[in-house]
Amino acid sequence: MSNKLTIQHIAELADVSKATVSRVLNEYPHVRPEVREKVQKVISETGYQPNNIARLLASDRSSIIGLVISASAQMVFNDPYFPALTEAISSGAADNNLILSLFVSYTEKQGRDTLNGILAAGLFDGLIITADHKGDAFISQLQEAEIPFVFIGRPSEAEGINYVDADNVKGGYLATSHLVDLGYRRIGTIASDQNTAGDDRLAGYQSALKERDIAIEKGLLAFGDYTLESGYAAMKALIPRKPEAVFVGSDTMALGALRALREAGLRVPEDIALVSHDDLPPAIQADPPLTTxxxxxxxxxxxxxxxxxxxxxxxxxxxxxxxxxxVKLIVRASCGAAQLN
Amino acid sequence: MSNKLTIQHIAELADVSKATVSRVLNEYPHVRPEVREKVQKVISETGYQPNNIARLLASDRSSIIGLVISASAQMVFNDPYFPALTEAISSGAADNNLILSLFVSYTEKQGRDTLNGILAAGLFDGLIITADHKGDAFISQLQEAEIPFVFIGRPSEAEGINYVDADNVKGGYLATSHLVDLGYRRIGTIASDQNTAGDDRLAGYQSALKERDIAIEKGLLAFGDYTLESGYAAMKALIPRKPEAVFVGSDTMALGALRALREAGLRVPEDIALVSHDDLPPAIQADPPLTTxxxxxxxxxxxxxxxxxxxxxxxxxxxxxxxxxxVKLIVRASCGAAQLN
DNA sequence: ATGGTTGTTGAAACCGGTTTCAAAATGAGT
DNA sequence: ACTCATTTTGAAACCGGTTTCAACAACCAT
Structure with missing residues (x-):
């Protein structure tokens, strides 16, 4: 529209064929250096920009990838995890000359519908999938469509699936070990069984305790769903069990836990120490700043x-x-390490 | 790739020409109802999906729109405003059969670069622009490119620009009037001069006071940049001026303000009443829940x-x-309305 | 020189739709 | 029944690139 120049024009101006211009554009070999230069000169002089659409049609590639976020509205709006991730992917896409397209859905069913639409449109070269649930519902659909995809966060059926994830087991392990090292023994946890990250962090917590021969007490285990409210509720449930320290499975839940503790008149870390997971901005803004x-x-x-x-x-x-x-432990005030120096 | 069917196949199966199939697909007139039906039958039986790319090339339309978010990382990550907006646009795009592509940039310069890239690619039918600054830097670029665009949030040079915005003046007015109605007289505000929304909310605050013949005190005016920290700092500056109530220009800043008040040992609303703006989820989760x-x-x-x-x-x-x-005032606890009943 | 590679180039087919244009079919009016 | 206007339809051009293929040129070794 704004760009009237076509490859044909360039070809004529450079006195070569369209094919040659195309070769130059795509940096193919087998073009004499002088010819290549001549064409490039014309291109830069005219400011020619190839029409992407045409390119896509001919090459059967769109250079567009989709990011599918399937998570409850609660999470998408309140947990900075998703904005942070989205941003990272957005800039990663730019670096790779890919256009990023965004799809957000709030329920698993909605997610499947969205995915159907996406797959039907056939416009995308690949998809990145992330969910606050275990995400398995999508896999067969994706595999049938034979579209390249990568999960963020391990799906529970990870066989043959490409995914990227944090070392959540290690995370739970580091957090818990740190608390043990600080001398705490009655260590609780607010975990989540909503996704595999939660499972893994819990496993890390358990292995850290086992390793130190500390008995794992069922009563010191509470579950949340990554929302602030759930962290609040879980901590309320935990308080009567009098833990000395708690490993909370996410910063956002830790904020809720902090509120519950404040309401109960308990000081952090003096009365109960906290370590959480993620290290998102709220962790440092929290009062006290969270070890995470x-x-x-x-x-x-x-x-x-x-x-x-x-x-x-x-x-x-x-x-x-x-x-x-x-992953890496960031020590701040909420674990009480400062006091113990 | 996954889809081998082309319009040609459909044409042959339905025993008509490609042109006719295309007409049916695009719901053009001048196709006999029987023929239309026959073609549609074949389409639905085969599950044929037209190739978007080809369609775009031929029709010079991509059905892809870009959402350009230009705001500091602080904001994008911490203020649920952007996730909420993104989500709304994402679903709006889906409703209009448009594909949404997302671009996030953190500085005005980065934003301009991003925009250059977008415009050069020429892939988009239109853009939605939103920024935490006044956004004017983008306008000339957009206009030159002759690409349709809509701003979210009034740019300061709004002449001839399409934009959608909340009635921020009214917002500031409603919030402030509410405080006046509750009997407060020393009413401060935490405003922002970073974007026009901030200007407008401040203007609404001022007009509400003027209307009731309440003097506007310079000392009761503080500025923030929509981050929680800035709200905290602004409230700290305001506390010595002993306002009875404060209109805070955003929920996120109000959270910071709450923290400052808590630290100062002041109760909300007993010692200082608060009304904020936006009504995002944190407003209801805050302690006390925010009138906003x-x-x-x-x-x-x-x-x-x-x-x-x-x-x-x-x-x-x-x-x-x-x-x-x-906009509309949502009364919760932070303004003290409950107490005064 | 001669035949055989290898490297360079352009013509033309192709990607899968939309759109133009003219022909064919239909319908209205007399 | 016969024009003339109006619908309906298909053939072909077109969108702007990429890719295949064959022709040609240059280079090499014999």
């Missing part, structure tokens, strides 16, 4: 895009790859 | 998409339209 396990969301997003780009380029996926990003 | 001005973000998003769709369809934009969505 940092997961590199930006890296995760980038890697997902890169993996997807690679699958798209190389055709079929080699053996499916599972990319696990390292 | 509800702006219908979902509606705003929807309308922006619809306006854009309309411009795209009808070619050039008729006289530019300014769509102002109504």
């Amino acid at each position: 396990v940092q997961q590199q969301i930006a890296t995760t997003g980038q890697m997902a895009v890169e993996k997807l780009a690679q699958i798209i380029m190389t055709g079929t996926a080699h053996p499916a790859q599972h990319i696990i990003n390292p | 001005v509800q702006q219908q973000i979902a509606t705003t998003g929807q309308m922006a998409v619809e306006k854009l769709a309309q411009i795209i369809m009808t070619g050039t934009a008729h006289p530019a339209q300014h769509i102002i969505n109504p």
Whole structure:
């Protein structure tokens, strides 16, 4: 529309054929350097921009990838995890010259419908899927459609699926070990069985305790669904069991837990120490600032895009790859480490 | 790829020409009802889906719109405003059969670069622009590119620009009037001069006071940048001036303000009443729940998409339209209305 | 020189739709 | 029954690139 120039014009101006211009554009070999230069000169002088659409049609590639977020509205709006991830993927896409298209759905059913639409449109070269649930419902659909896809967060049936995830087991382990190292023994946890990340963090918590021969008490285990409210409720349930410390499965739930503790008149970390998971901005803004396990969301997003780009380029996926990003404990005030110095 | 069927196949199966199939697909007139039905039958039996890319190339339309969010990382990650808006636009796009593509940039310069890329790619039928700043830097670029676009939030140079916005003046007015009605006289405000929404809310605050002949005290005016921290800092600055009530320009800043008040040992609303703006989820989760001005973000998003769709369809934009969505005061605990009953 | 590679190029087919244009079919009017 | 206007329809051009294929040129070794 704004761009009247076509490859034909360039071809004429450079006195070569369309095919040659195309070769230059796509950096194919077998073009004499002088010819290549001549064509490039014309291109830069005219400011020619190839029409993407035409390109796509001819090459059967759209360079558009979709990001499908399936999570409850509660989470998408309140947990900075999703904005952070979205941003990372958005910039990763830009780096890889891919256009990112966004789809948000709030229920698993809605997610399936969305996916149907996407797959039917056939416009996308690949998809990145992330969900606050275990996401398995989508897999067969995706596989049938034979579209390249990468999960963010391990789906529970991960066999043959490409995914990128944080090392959640390690996260739970680091957080809990830290509390043990600080001398706490009655250590509770607010976990989640909503997704595999929750399962893994819980497993990490358990293994840290086992490793130190600390008995795992059922009463010190509560569940939440990653919302602030659920963290609040879970902590309320935990308080009567008098834990000395609690590993909370996400920063957002930790904020809720903090509120419950404040209401109960308990100080953090003096009365109960807290370590959480994610290291999102609210963790540092919290009062007290949260000791938390940092997961590199930006890296995760980038890697997902890169993996997807690679699958798209190389055709079929080699053996499916599972990319696990390292995590790291960030010590702030909520664990009481400062006091113990 | 997954879809081997082409319009040619359908044409042969239905024993008509490609042109006729195309007419049926696009719901053009001048097709005999029987023929139309026959073709539709074949289409639904085969599950044929037209290839979008080809369609785009031929029709010079992509049905893809871009959403450009230009705001500091602080905001995008911490203020649920952007997720809420993004979601609304995402579903609005789906309703209008448009594919939504997302671009996030953190600085004005980055935003301009992003925009350059987008415009050069020439893939988009239109753009929705939203920013935490006044956004003017983008306008000339957009106008030169002759691409349809709609702003969310009034840019400061709104002449001839299509935009959708909340009635921010009214918002500030309602919030402040409410406080006046409750009997408060020393009413402060935490405003923002970062975007026009902030200007407008401040103007509404001022007009409400003027209307009741309450002097406007410079000392009761503080500025923030929509982050929680800035609300915290602004309230700290305000506390020594002993306001009875404060209108805070956004929920997120109000959360910061609450923290400052709590630290200062002041109770809300007993010592200082608060009314804020936006009515995002944190407003109801806050302690105490915030009386706030509800702006219908979902509606705003929807309308922006619809306006854009309309411009795209009808070619050039008729006289530019300014769509102002109504706002409404939601009374909760932070204003002290409950106490005064 | 001669035949065989390898490297470079352009013509034309192709991607899968939409749109133009003219022909064919239908319907109205007399 | 016969024009003339109006619908309905298909053939072919077109959108703007990529890719195939064959022709040609250049280079090499014999």
